[in-house]
Structures are given as structure tokens and as C-alpha cells.
Amino acid sequence: MRLALGPLQYFWPRDDVLAFYREAASWPLDVIYLGETVCSKRRELRGADWLALAAELAGSGIEVVLSSLALLEAESELASLRRLVDNGRFRVEANDMSAVQLLRERGLPFVGGPTLNIYNHVALRLLQEDGLERWVPGVEQGRAVIEDFRAHLATLPELEVIAWGRLPLAFSARCFTARALDVAKDDCGFRCIEHPDGLPLATREGEAFLNVNGIQVQSAARCDLAPELAELRAAGVALLRIYPERTGTGEVLARFRTAIDSGIAPPRAGEANGYWHGAAGMGCVNPS
Amino acid sequence: MHLVCPAGSPPALKAAIDHGADAVYLGFRDQTNARAFPGLNFTEADLDAGIGYAHARGRKVYVALNTYPGPSGLAGWEAAVDRAAQHGVDAIICADLGVLDYASRSHPQLPRHLSVQGSATTHAALRYYRERFGIARAVLPRVLSLQQVERLCEQDVVPVEVFAFGSLCIMVEGRCQLSSYVTGEGPNRHGACSPARYVRWDELPGGERSVRLNGRLIDRFSPDEPAGYPTVCKGRYRVGGEVFHALEEPTSLNTLELLPRLREIGVAAVKIEGRQRGAAYVATVTRTWRAALDRLETRAGAWHVDGAWQQELARLAEGRQTTLGPYHRSWH
Numbered sequence: 001m002r003l004a005l006g007p008l009q010y011f012w013p014r015d016d017v018l019a020f021y022r023e024a025a026s027w028p029l030d031v032i033y034l035g036e037t038v039c040s041k042r043r044e045l046r047g048a049d050w051l052a053l054a055a056e057l058a059g060s061g062i063e064v065v066l067s068s069l070a071l072l073e074a075e076s077e078l079a080s081l082r083r084l085v086d087n088g089r090f091r092v093e094a095n096d097m098s099a100v101q102l103l104r105e106r107g108l109p110f111v112g113g114p115t116l117n118i119y120n121h122v123a124l125r126l127l128q129e130d131g132l133e134r135w136v137p138g139v140e141q142g143r144a145v146i147e148d149f150r151a152h153l154a155t156l157p158e159l160e161v162i163a164w165g166r167l168p169l170a171f172s173a174r175c176f177t178a179r180a181l182d183v184a185k186d187d188c189g190f191r192c193i194e195h196p197d198g199l200p201l202a203t204r205e206g207e208a209f210l211n212v213n214g215i216q217v218q219s220a221a222r223c224d225l226a227p228e229l230a231e232l233r234a235a236g237v238a239l240l241r242i243y244p245e246r247t248g249t250g251e252v253l254a255r256f257r258t259a260i261d262s263g264i265a266p267p268r269a270g271e272a273n274g275y276w277h278g279a280a281g282m283g284c285v286n287p288s
Numbered sequence: 289m290h291l292v293c294p295a296g297s298p299p300a301l302k303a304a305i306d307h308g309a310d311a312v313y314l315g316f317r318d319q320t321n322a323r324a325f326p327g328l329n330f331t332e333a334d335l336d337a338g339i340g341y342a343h344a345r346g347r348k349v350y351v352a353l354n355t356y357p358g359p360s361g362l363a364g365w366e367a368a369v370d371r372a373a374q375h376g377v378d379a380i381i382c383a384d385l386g387v388l389d390y391a392s393r394s395h396p397q398l399p400r401h402l403s404v405q406g407s408a409t410t411h412a413a414l415r416y417y418r419e420r421f422g423i424a425r426a427v428l429p430r431v432l433s434l435q436q437v438e439r440l441c442e443q444d445v446v447p448v449e450v451f452a453f454g455s456l457c458i459m460v461e462g463r464c465q466l467s468s469y470v471t472g473e474g475p476n477r478h479g480a481c482s483p484a485r486y487v488r489w490d491e492l493p494g495g496e497r498s499v500r501l502n503g504r505l506i507d508r509f510s511p512d513e514p515a516g517y518p519t520v521c522k523g524r525y526r527v528g529g530e531v532f533h534a535l536e537e538p539t540s541l542n543t544l545e546l547l548p549r550l551r552e553i554g555v556a557a558v559k560i561e562g563r564q565r566g567a568a569y570v571a572t573v574t575r576t577w578r579a580a581l582d583r584l585e586t587r588a589g590a591w592h593v594d595g596a597w598q599q600e601l602a603r604l605a606e607g608r609q610t611t612l613g614p615y616h617r618s619w620h
Contacts, residue, residue: 071431119356172458204508
């Protein structure tokens with residue numbers, strides 16, 4: 001089982017991003033997803049910067065995949081996507097059907113990201129015809145769903161499951177960070193850079209609930225499937241996706257690496273695993 | 289420009305047709321559609337009667353089959369496509385690739401509309417659905433600005449339908465797991481957002497009411513405060529020390545004033561949300577939009593928003609407020 005560092009979901013200063021990925025090159029991981037998936041206005045790194053970083057990381061033996069936006073609205077965003085797809089070297093993670101279409105028009109293989117709605121074997125087979133080689137199931141899709149796919153489809157693509165991090169739950173045209181800071185989206189001042197792990201949202205009785213990250217809403221709870229390692233293996237999962245956070249990501253990867261190598265599942269560290277067990281995502285089955 | 293109206297029940301269908309809908313959309317009584325609420329939707333006998341009523345008056349009936357079945361569930365959705373075709377509906381509205389694939393192979397003559405749940409926001413995405421499944425129309429998610437809708441219409445990949453009035457989904461449709469995260473059930477797989485059996489209202493001392501979804505506090509209301517249905521996106525939460533509608537206020541989308549522009553840029557149809565609403569609601573909204581569209585056809589140059597129309601619509605709006613929503617940049 002291999003470890004993948006998912007795309008950075010937050011907006012960090014350029015130097016912090018570069019420092020993070022230089023450090024990542026020394027972490028026990030196999031695949032790194034690079035690029036902006038949330039908001040096209042976040043341009044501390046431009047397309048060329050991401051490509052340079054990709055080349056650097058690939059040089060140290062890491063498989064690099066370029067991730068793309070989950071929500072495209074403007075023609076300029078489609079033009080950026082086209083440049084990404086035409087990079088000529090790295091595989092692309094398609095997070096929207098726009099990317100799937102551009103990739104299939106060019107006959108390029110791709111990774112199907114978690115925001116493509118692939119809920120059954122026919123959908124998956126059609127996308128395999130289009131070039132999908134690896135699939136990251138959506139956040140809702142757990143063990144029983146994967147088994148159901150396996151029962152209906154002779155050849156599944158390589159499977160990558162989100163195993164650690166705040167879950168991407170929803171996307172909007174509205175920027176919730178701008179709304180919370182009472183600034184207009186078109187004049188946001190890129191203030192999400194002040195919140196490197198997003199803005200916590202709690203219920204009126206103070207319970208941690210969601211996490212505001214620009215146009216994206218995440219879970220406040222971190223999904224943690226390290227204790228489910230044996231089940232992940234039995235389900236034929238090839239890669240575990242770890243989402244970057246401002247601190248501690250190297251330790252998270254080390255924890256998973258040790259668990260994979262030793263075959264001993266660690267005690268639970270994150271708060272949620274409901275989706276994997278077919279329950280509400282915020283739930284935790286077998287919490288201890 | 290066609291007027292497409294909701295029919296959650298046979299009386300709503302009749303109300304929509306009687307008051308000037310060009311087409312109604314409806315669903316079967318199961319999870320194959322995104323308004324799978326108890327007491328709503330159509331039996332096959334209802335559907336036959338509804339189609340008869342609509343066709344006798346030259347109107348159309350669309351069936352929404354716009355949820356996402358899992359591998360074992362797909363056969364049930366395929367059977368629903370067959371049923372819709374056998375009953376002679378005018379189009380089906382689908383989102384799932386598997387359902388679209390089946391429909392395009394088994395019933396190539398039955399027009400397929402891409403549901404808003406398909407989350408297609410660019411001409412590249414629309415091309416995918418046209419090339420793969422030959423869709424005849426696409427319903428756009430409620431995230432694009434008017435200018436972006438215009439760009440999409442210019443590309444002319446497929447005719448587009450946009451939401452004109454009703455409850456406002458703040459998230460990209462088909463890409464929202466908030467209900468699923470809290471309850472385990474959501475629009476994509478189960479056809480319902482915040483299912484009623486997870487909702488709990490409590491009277492608090494002093495007359496306040498609180499509402500929970502699967503135990504999670506969504507909001508609290510003072511005695512005189514209007515309280516809406518507790519979808520996660522319309523609750524009040526604490527962010528950065530302040531309590532407010534952090535995601536969206538309970539308002540309704542109302543694009544009446546954009547109507548001439550929508551027509552000018554080539555939007556094929558405007559859609560009224562509200563299959564969960566009763567016949568009286570559907571009658572009023574349909575009548576109002578019909579009047580506005582008719583005046584646009586006959587007196588385009590002198591068209592203006594009639595104050596009476598807006599009053600009628602505001603009376604029915606969620607939270608009694610309306611917004612132009614994403615069509616207007618300042619909303620974002």
C-alpha cells in the first residue's frame with residue numbers, strides 16, 4: 001500500500017508552499033498531488049511555478065500528479081485547465097467533467113478525483129474508456145460501496161482512498177471566508193491566506209462542526225482511517241490519501257507508513273470514520 | 289423561452305398546467321429523484337393521468353431521474369427509465385453517467401436533459417454529456433453569474449435551462465455532502481436534503497425553539513422569529529466569535545427582473561423550483577411567471593417588472609426575502 005499527499009486545499013504564502021513541498025520530498029510518501037483545486041484567485045504559485053515544483057519533486061523519485069479545480073465558472077479558468085492538461089509530462093487529476101472532457105479529447109490517461117460523481121460501475125467503466133486509470137472515490141463512498149463496485153466490474157482502476165484530513169464536503173460560487181470577514185468576493189484581498197487551516201465553524205452551543213475554506217466547506221473533524229488499515233487492504237485499496245495541513249503532516253505520514261509496514265493499526269487519532277463504515281460522515285464507528 | 293414548473297403531486301401538476309406552464313417536471317415515488325420526500329411524487333397511474341392532462345393541452349411532462357444509484361441500485365433506475373419511456377413522457381432529467389448511458393442506448397428517441405445535479409458549468413463539461421449521451425438540454429447549477437451564463441449560451445453546445453425562482457441551493461448541486469455528512473443521507477444518493485426523520489424541534493424555556501439535525505444544533509429561534517426548514521446551509525453558526533448565517537440566509541431566488549436579459553442571451557427555458565410545495569404555491573408562481581413571459585413576447589420593448597408580480601412572489605419566498613443570487617456578482 002502506497003501513500004499519497006493530496007492537493008493542498010488551503011491558501012498559503014508562496015514561500016511556505018515551497019518550503020512545505022521541499023520538506024515533503026523527505027517524507028515517507030509515494031505520490032504527491034500538486035496544484036490549486038479550490039479557488040482560481042489563489043495565485044501565490046502560478047501554473048509555471050507548480051510545474052517547476054513538480055519537476056523538482058519528480059527528480060527525487062516521487063510520482064507527481066497535477067490536480068485541477070473542482071468548480072470552474074469563468075472562461076479564464078477553462079484556459080488554465082487547458083494549459084494544465086497540455087503540460088506534456090505529468091498526469092492530471094480531473095476534479096470536474098470539464099477536465100475529463102479535455103483529457104479524453106487528447107487521449108490522455110488521468111486520475112479521477114473525489115469530486116467527480118462516480119456512483120456506479122457503469123459510470124466508472126465509461127470513465128475508464130475515457131482514460132481514467134486511478135480513482136479517488138468521493139468522500140461518501142466507503143467499504144461496502146467499493147465491494148459493490150468490485151462485484152459488478154471485472155477490472156477496477158487503481159483505488160486511492162481519503163485516509164486522513166478534513167473532508168471536502170461542498171463547493172459554492174460564494175466565498176464563505178469572504179462572507180465571514182465581511183468583504184466582497186471580487187475584492188476579497190485574498191484574506192484566506194490569513195487562515196492556513198481554514199476558519200473553524202462551530203454550532204451555537206460551541207461544538208466544532210465545519211471548516212470554512214474559501215468557496216469550499218470542509219468537515220471540522222478529521223477523517224482517520226489508520227485504524228481501518230486491514231479493511232482498506234482487504235478492499236484492495238492501493239493508495240491512501242493524506243490531506244496537507246499547516247503542521248504535523250510529516251508525522252501523519254510517518255504514522256501511516258509505520259502502520260502499513262508493521263501491519264499493526266495504530267490507535268485512533270482523527271475524530272471521524274463514519275463514511276468508511278456506511279454511516280453519517282461525522283460519525284465515528286469503533287471510536288477507541 | 290419555456291416555463292418549466294414543479295409538480296410534486298397531481299394537484300400541483302394540474303395547477304401548473306392550468307396557470308400556463310409549458311412543461312412540468314415530476315418524479316416517481318422512490319429515491320430515483322432528488323425530492324424523495326414522504327407524500328410527494330407520482331404513482332404510475334398518477335403519471336398516466338398527468339401526461340393525459342398535459343398533452344391534451346399541448347404541454348409537456350418531464351420525469352426527473354436525477355439521483356445517483358450505486359452499482360446494485362442501477363437496475364432499479366434503469367427500470368424507472370423504461371417506465372418513463374413506456375408512459376410516453378416528453379423527456380427525462382438525469383445526472384448519473386450510468387443512467388444516461390442506459391437511456392441513450394435503450395431509448396434513443398426519448399430526449400435526455402442533464403439535471404442540475406450533473407454539476408456542468410462549462411462548455412467543455414456540456415460537450416462531454418452531448419457527445420457521450422446526446423443530451424438535448426442542460427439545467428445549469430445555481431452558481432454562474434449572468435455573464436457566465438451568457439458565455440455558455442454563446443458556445444451553443446446544448447440549449448440551457450436556468451433556475452428562475454424558488455429555494456436557493458447555495459452549493460453547486462451534485463457537489464454538496466453537508467446533509468450526507470450529518471445524517472448519512474443526502475440529495476445525491478437518497479434524493480433528499482436533511483431528511484425529516486433526522487430533524488428534531490425543541491421548545492426551550494422562554495419560548496425559544498431549537499432545531500437539530502441528527503443531534504447537531506442547526507439553529508435557535510426567538511419566539512417571534514420565523515423558522516425555516518433546517519438544511520445545514522441555512523443554519524446559524526459561530527465563526528470568528530460571531531454568530532450568523534455563515535453559509536446562507538433563508539432567502540429565495542427570484543430572477544424576474546433578469547427575464548428580458550435571459551431571453552436575449554438565448555436561455556431556452558426558465559425553471560421554477562418547488563416540488564415540495566403545494567398546488568396553491570405552484571399556481572401563484574406559475575401564473576406570475578406566465579404573465580411576465582407573455583408580456584415579454586408581446587411587448588418586449590416596453591417590458592418592466594410589474595409591482596404586483598413581485599409582491600405575489602415575495603409573499604411566497606422563503607424567509608420573505610428574495611435575491612438575484614449568483615446571477616448578480618455582489619451576491620458572491
